[in-house]
Amino acid sequence: MAAFDEVVGKLGFGLMRLPRVGEGEAAPVDVERVKTMVDAFLAAGFTYFDTAYVYHDGASECVAKEALVDRYPRESFTLATKMPGWLLKEPGDVERIFAEQLERTGAGYFDYYLMHNVAGNQIKMYEDFGCWEWARRMKDEGLIRHLGFSCHDTADVLDRLLTDHPEVEFVQLQLNYLDWEHDAVQARACYETAERHGVPVVVMEPVKGGTLARLPEDAAALLAEADPQASQASWALRFAASLPNVKVVLSGMSDESQMAENAGLLAPDSFKPLTDDDRALLRRVVEIITSVEVVGCTACRYCTPGCPQGIDIPAIIAALNTQRRYKDSRADIMYEHALADGSARASECIACGQCEGACPQHLPIIEVLQEAAGLFDKEG
Ligand code: SF4
Ligand code: SF4
Incomplete structure (x- = not known):
């Protein structure tokens, strides 16, 4: 079966910003609320869940087991997780981490498996630890169904990676309307590179870590005038989901109302792709946003675990x-x-x-x- 043949709808449930019991980064995940959200997601007809070894310091994969795997037939959903190349230190780490992931999730196999953030000096880590050969073996053994990687690098690097690894069946990219023509992020160029290689795309950060849900007043007013009922985030989700080679748009949903809104918006039978007028409107929004220079942080938190000073x-x-x-x-x-x-x-x-x-x-x-x-x- 080709990648994404079994995935229904374009909304993916990113298990990276789950609701917590209490305030702050140290508060535990509210598993009961996650269960409610999982139920709503599946009831709405969607099937794609995305976790990673490092999300919520490892708790995300355990929550996937408790809220999803233990409660639904295995074939009724698809689960993606990721190998953290930057944590590979010794021979055997790849196998150890993968065994831990199988244990944490109880999933038996992963429908989608990604090398996590293959970019910059991490590209070499995945080569040095033989991750690609290992993944091919896991596919042969049926423990990985579809192989991909997430990438935050330039289009040239993505092109080289896809050329070197024809076994890759999908890529996860950060695509959003603000970064579409951004010189450093190169969202459009990366999308077009994947398309050229015939590799489907999973979108991460469609709302740019929440930035596109908190627009400056004048940009917000433009969107509200065009559609008073639509949230700011909904424009960003529709932008990503309207791209034909995008198969899944991940949303790191952290409450039930977000889930309900996103599920309604991306429902396969009622989704409204952007029109040319909508795209022109978003270009005006980008002009407004980029006239106020802010730091383009997506709150991915890759920077924080290694900070010796404990700076958030x-x-x-x-x-x-x-x-x-x-x-x-x-x-x-x-x-x-x-x-x-x-x-x-x-x-x-x-x-x-x-x-x-x-x-x-x-x-x-x-x-x-x-x-x-x-x-x-x-x-x-
Ligand atoms: S500053 Fe940290 S949290 Fe922000 S985008 Fe960079 S790595 Fe991610
Ligand atoms: S001490 Fe400063 S430079 Fe070093 S990781 Fe922390 S924030 Fe970054």
Whole structure:
């Protein structure tokens, strides 16, 4: 069976921003609420779930078991997870991590399996640890049904990877209307590269980590005028789902209302692709957004586990962006919340550069934190 033949609808349930019991990053996942969301997702006719070894520090794969695998027939859904190349240190780590993933999820096999964030210096890690050969063996043994990778790199790199690995059946890319023509992210060029190779696309970050659901006032007004009922996020989801070579649009849904809205929007029998007028409107929105320069952080959190100072980089960047865009007290409150959740102050950065090497958006994090320190740590 070809990749995605068995997937129904274009909405994928990304298990990376699950609801928690209580506040803060350390609060446990609210499994009972996830069960309700899983039920609603499947009842709406969708089937694609996406987790990863590292989501919620490993809890996401366990929650997939509890909320999904243990409660539904295995053939009634498809499950994707990912190998974290940056955690491979010793021979045998690939096999150990995969065995752990099978154990955590109880899934027996993975319908979709990805090398996670194949980009930059991580490309070599996947080669050095023989991940591609290993994955081919797992396919032969039936433990992986379809092989892919997620990629945050340039179109040239993606082209090379797809040429070197014809066994790859799909790629996961960050595509959204704001990054479509972005010089560094190269969303359009990456999409077209995958299309040229005949490789279908799973979209991650269609709402750009929430950025496209919190538009500046004048951009929001444009969209509200065009369709008063449509949320800002719905425009971003429709943009991604309207692309013909996109098979799944992942949404990291964190509450029931988001689930209901997304399921309604992307329902296979009633989905409305963007019209030419809609696309022109989104180009005007992009012009407005890009006229206010903000830091393009997607809150993926790849940068935080290795920070020796324990700085919650995305939370601080979110506060800084709020300050740049709105210039009001919301930014100070966000910064204080980040500190209350256990982050060190922006001014405690020692400029070691670990985070910049891990950031798929290639952000100048050290410089950004210096700006945040100047704004928020004046007395600290
Ligand atoms: S450069 Fe600063 S923020 Fe980045 S990992 Fe090092 S200490 Fe943390
Ligand atoms: S700074 Fe980069 S790595 Fe860190 S959360 Fe933002 S986008 Fe992700």
